[in-house]
Amino acid sequence: MTEDHPDTPDQLTLRLTAVAHGGHMVSRSPDGRVVFVRHGAPGELVRVRLTDHGEDAKFWRGDVIEVLESSEDRRTHHPWAAADALRAARDERAPVGGAEFGHLTLGGQRELKRAVVAEQLEHLAGIDWRGQVAAVADESPDGTGWRTRLHLDVSADGTAGMYPHRSHDLVAITDMPLATDAISARAPWELSVPGAARLDIAAPADGGRPLLHVGLLARQDPETLTDLRGRLASWGSDHGVSVTAQSPEDREIQTWSGESLVRETLEVPGGDPLTWRVSPTGFWQIHRAAPRTLVDAVLAAARIEPGETVWDLYSGAGLFTAAAAGVVGPQGRVFAVEGSPVTSADARENLAERENVRVTRGDVARVLTGRDPARRRHGSSRGQQRPAVRAPRPDVVILDPPRAGAGKEVLAAIDGADPHTVVYVACDPAALGRDLGRLSRRGWKVTDVKAFDLYPNTHHVEAVAVLRRNDAS
Ligand SMILES: C[S@@+](CC[C@H](N)C(=O)[O-])C[C@H]1O[C@@H](n2cnc3c(N)ncnc32)[C@H](O)[C@@H]1O
Numbered sequence: 001m002t003e004d005h006p007d008t009p010d011q012l013t014l015r016l017t018a019v020a021h022g023g024h025m026v027s028r029s030p031d032g033r034v035v036f037v038r039h040g041a042p043g044e045l046v047r048v049r050l051t052d053h054g055e056d057a058k059f060w061r062g063d064v065i066e067v068l069e070s071s072e073d074r075r076t077h078h079p080w081a082a083a084d085a086l087r088a089a090r091d092e093r094a095p096v097g098g099a100e101f102g103h104l105t106l107g108g109q110r111e112l113k114r115a116v117v118a119e120q121l122e123h124l125a126g127i128d129w130r131g132q133v134a135a136v137a138d139e140s141p142d143g144t145g146w147r148t149r150l151h152l153d154v155s156a157d158g159t160a161g162m163y164p165h166r167s168h169d170l171v172a173i174t175d176m177p178l179a180t181d182a183i184s185a186r187a188p189w190e191l192s193v194p195g196a197a198r199l200d201i202a203a204p205a206d207g208g209r210p211l212l213h214v215g216l217l218a219r220q221d222p223e224t225l226t227d228l229r230g231r232l233a234s235w236g237s238d239h240g241v242s243v244t245a246q247s248p249e250d251r252e253i254q255t256w257s258g259e260s261l262v263r264e265t266l267e268v269p270g271g272d273p274l275t276w277r278v279s280p281t282g283f284w285q286i287h288r289a290a291p292r293t294l295v296d297a298v299l300a301a302a303r304i305e306p307g308e309t310v311w312d313l314y315s316g317a318g319l320f321t322a323a324a325a326g327v328v329g330p331q332g333r334v335f336a337v338e339g340s341p342v343t344s345a346d347a348r349e350n351l352a353e354r355e356n357v358r359v360t361r362g363d364v365a366r367v368l369t370g371r372d373p374a375r376r377r378h379g380s381s382r383g384q385q386r387p388a389v390r391a392p393r394p395d396v397v398i399l400d401p402p403r404a405g406a407g408k409e410v411l412a413a414i415d416g417a418d419p420h421t422v423v424y425v426a427c428d429p430a431a432l433g434r435d436l437g438r439l440s441r442r443g444w445k446v447t448d449v450k451a452f453d454l455y456p457n458t459h460h461v462e463a464v465a466v467l468r469r470n471d472a473s
Contacts (some may be wrong), residue, residue, distance in 0.1 A: 001302055008019055010050045011449050013068065014421035016040045019112040021120060023432050023459025024061070025101050034059040038165065039085035041071035043107065049089070051166065056179075061166075073108025079142045079177050079457060082162070089113070094164035096171050099178060099457040106135065106143050110453055117429045117451050124433030125440055133451040133461055136289040144177040148200045151285045158194030178457060179203075180288055182210055186239045193232070195224040199279040200280065202262045205288035209242055211262045213280035216247040233257040244280045253280055261346075268326065275420025276317045276350045281342040283316045287454040294464070295323045295426060297450055301423045301466040307397040308333040311419070313364045313410070314338065318347040318357075320398050320425075325354045334354055335391050337367050356448040360389050364399075364406070367391070370411035405431030408438055415442045424468040432463055439467055 009029065016025035016037055020136070024036035033172035036059060040046050042327065047066035062086050067074065069413035078084035093469040101109040110133040117248075133289045152160040154171055159343035161172040197217045203210035214232065216225070229245070229389065236243035242258030253260060263283060265273040278284045284353045285291055298320050304310055306329040312321040319365040325334045336351070336359045343360035351357040358369055367389045397419045400404055405428065406414075414422060422444065426432035436446055446466040454462040 001439060006090065006265075008212075010053065011065075012048050012050065012062070013335050014046060014048050014062075016042055016044045018042055018054055019115050021116050036061045037064060039064040039074050039095070039103055040067075041104060041112075042073070042225070043069075043326070044071050045069035054229070063089075063095070063165075071108070073104045073111070075103065075105050075108075078102045078140075079144050080170065081174050082175075093171065094111045094167055094419050096173065097165045098162060098176075100165070101459055106139070106141075106453070106456060109143070109456065110135070110152050112440050113451065113453065116459075117432075117449070117461060117463060120429040120433035121436065121449065124445070125437035125448070126429065127433075127436065128448055131449055131451055135453050135456075136287065136293050139453070140287070141457065143453075145180055145184075146287045146289070146456060147176075147179045147183070148205050149201050149284065150176060150183055152189060152199040152201075154193055154196045154198060158196065160189045160191055160193060160194045160199055165453070180205075182207065185212065186241055188212060191232070191235065193222055193228060195228045202278065202280070202284065204262050204264050205291070206265045208263050209240060210257040210264075211242040211244060211259070211280055212236065213447045214245040214256075215251075216245055217320065218245060218248045229256050238327070246281070264291065266323075267293060268323075271326070274326075276319065276322070277346055278317050279342050279346050282346045283340065283384045285316075285319065285454075290454050290462070291319055291452065293452055294462070295319065297452070297464045298423050298425060299323060299327065301400060301448065301450075301464055302396045302421055304328060304370075309333045309392050310334070311394040311399075311414075311417075312336040313368075313397065313399040313406070313414075313449060314401045315344075315347055315359070316400070318359070319344055321347065321351055321357055321359070322354070322402070324396075324398065325351070325357050328356060330356060333358070333392055336360065337362060339363050355412050359438060362389070364401070365409045365413075365461060367418075369409055371409070373449065376432065393417060396421045396423070398423045398424035398425070401431070401435075403421070403428045405435045407435075411442070413437045415444070420468065420472040424465040424467065426463045426465065427460065429461060429463060432465060436465055436467070444469060 025040040032179045044067040046064045048062035049065045050062040052061040073330045082096045085095045088095040112121045118129045121129045161170045183273045191451040198215040201203040209257045236257030243256040246253045261277045264276045304327045308323045321336040334357045347359045448466040449465045
């Protein structure tokens with residue numbers, strides 16, 4: 001509290017201290033309770049509107065609505081008005097999610113991400129990490145124009161928009177500067193789409209034809225559906241965009257205009273570009289430069305030799321699989337595992353002509369151990385035994401798990417398979433810290449961790465860690 005800014009039940013004046021995992025700044029209320037605050041920076045004195053502040057809550061949450069003493073890293077212009085917390089407070093609305101670090105310079109954002117990675121690695125794996133968070137090649141000066149994938153939700157009247165953090169009140173948006181120019185030029189947020197529940201747009205990084213996928217509401221009125229289909233099919237042909245749709249009752253995706261997939265490419269030295277098909281609901285990296293950045297980092301870390309065997313776990317559509325297959329050559333092998341039916345079908349298709357690749361669809365833990373993770377989660381201590389897939393013994397294991405990390409069973413299986421190198425690609429520093437700690441306790445040495453700013457203007461960060469056996473040279 002200050003004299004000019006008395007505290008009220010839902011507004012406090014707080015000094016922000018450190019950054020926490022998840023993109024919040026840490027603070028304490030006058031009665032000593034921890035308050036996690038969005039849209040601030042360490043050291044700032046700010047006015048905070050509490051968004052979660054139950055009397056019995058262990059900690060509170062809030063958003064900055066006014067800055068009384070500003071950080072040097074605060075910038076004057078937030079690149080996206082809809083996500084600008086100060087502007088939103090003046091307009092008496094909540095800021096949409098998706099650019100919660102947009103109030104900071106890119107250098108300031110990267111410094112906070114560096115601090116979070118260092119803290120998580122120290123705390124969870126005992127690693128004294130001295131690295132930096134690197135910008136990708138040719139990042140724009142304000143960290144905009146990178147998203148090749150965009151998800152919009154749709155309100156009951158057919159307006160497309162996005163949600164503020166921890167809110168169910170959809171906000172209509174009029175721009176999305178984090179998206180690539182290919183998406184912004186088509187402005188999919190301007191579409192009126194009654195009958196849809198969500199829109200997903202994918203625009204290949206090489207300028208190929210984008211795709212708009214419409215997630216339909218269940219049990220659609222036929223007239224609304226016919227109207228929506230007609231309007232979106234002509235929007236698609238006018239804007240050079242393929243359009244697909246799927247209702248929750250249907251397994252099949254309908255193609256309303258153009259193609260039923262997008263194609264992504266990556267230049268490789270001395271050869272034809274690598275290409276991947278990606279289905280409308282399949283996984284692909286979001287930043288336009290992520291495939292290049294991550295493939296280069298993973299190959300440099302893995303030091304794969306021709307003739308070796310590589311596991312690519314959580315392989316997605318086969319980004320690292322294809323790159324590794326080129327390095328191991330015809331005498332080597334790549335064993336890829338992907339759990340999503342759609343994405344594993346993409347991987348199979350993408351790698352069909354590579355005789356040195358085998359793609360297995362399934363949960364990584366089950367594929368490697370034969371135990372059913374669903375049974376495990378529901379209380380059976382041993383899980384249901386099924387034959388594990390016979391995976392060839394690996395020289396190198398690449399794994400790129402989802403936000404929750406790989407977990408101890410998968411790590412035990414990797415350890416037991418005895419590769420010389422493990423390359424762990426992570427989108428969550430806490431999960432990375434936990435899993436590196438587990439591998440360290442099994443005799444692995446973390447020889448390098450590189451961090452990349454693949455999500456500018458958000459708190460997210462990507463890291464690539466390399467592990468070798470403690471006794472390996
Ligand atoms: C972060 S993505 C990485 C994909 C790929 N490496 C890439 O860069 O494109 C993680 C992938 O793991 C898959 N996945 C998530 N949980 C899984 C599990 N338990 N078993 C197998 N695959 C899983 C997801 O479908 C997704 O394709």
